[in-house]
Amino acid sequence: AQSVTQLGSHVSVSEGALVLLRCNYSSSVPPYLFWYVQYPNQGLQLLLKYTSAATLVKGINGFEAEFKKSETSFHLTKPSAHMSDAAEYFCAVSDYGGSQGNLIFGKGTKLSVKP
Amino acid sequence: NAGVTQTPKFQVLKTGQSMTLQCAQDMNHNSMYWYRQDPGMGLRLIYYSASEGTTDKGEVPNGYNVSRLNKREFSLRLESAAPSQTSVYFCASSARDRETQYFGPGTRLLVL
Numbered sequence: 472a473q474s475v476t477q478l479g480s481h482v483s484v485s486e487g488a489l490v491l492l493r494c495n496y497s498s499s500v501p502p503y504l505f506w507y508v509q510y511p512n513q514g515l516q517l518l519l520k521y522t523s524a525a526t527l528v529k530g531i532n533g534f535e536a537e538f539k540k541s542e543t544s545f546h547l548t549k550p551s552a553h554m555s556d557a558a559e560y561f562c563a564v565s566d567y568g569g570s571q572g573n574l575i576f577g578k579g580t581k582l583s584v585k586p
Numbered sequence: 587n588a589g590v591t592q593t594p595k596f597q598v599l600k601t602g603q604s605m606t607l608q609c610a611q612d613m614n615h616n617s618m619y620w621y622r623q624d625p626g627m628g629l630r631l632i633y634y635s636a637s638e639g640t641t642d643k644g645e646v647p648n649g650y651n652v653s654r655l656n657k658r659e660f661s662l663r664l665e666s667a668a669p670s671q672t673s674v675y676f677c678a679s680s681a682r683d684r685e686t687q688y689f690g691p692g693t694r695l696l697v698l
Binding site for chain 2: 507520
């Protein structure tokens, strides 16, 4: 069965610093991987997705993620944090366990950005 | 093009009351989903519908029923609400399996 682990429920960075949000997955087949962002009192919005093309995936708002099969990781990075990046971030993996391509979500990482 | 819409935005129920959460999408998507979000738990799938006329249970279906009314609409019903169902409920849709899911703004439900 597929699963997702996000390391760190809360990450705090200073404005202008590197953002690194960690995601490890478990999947017996080549996965589709996603990062979503949720701003306060809103729904989830897709940041980027990996679907077995390039291993380095670029998303919106300057975020990118690198698929590393050997490490079963799909960490999210942004070179320079902005105050507007403060939100909760969810990593997700496509589910092949008979549920027709649903997504399995991690528990989320809340990003705080200090001025 | 509104994407995914949900009604109501906020609801307070008493234990034992029933209600239906409505969801509609205008993207001609085949698949639709209902999730609940609780602090520290991420999103958990309640029910999904891979296509019009089909529905299947997700991770936490107990206490809920769904109806895929047509391709656009997918409703979630609580027959007898319990405090444990206090949560934020999200509807989502995708063109097909393994495709990006698009989320609605959510319904905040408080069961007293």
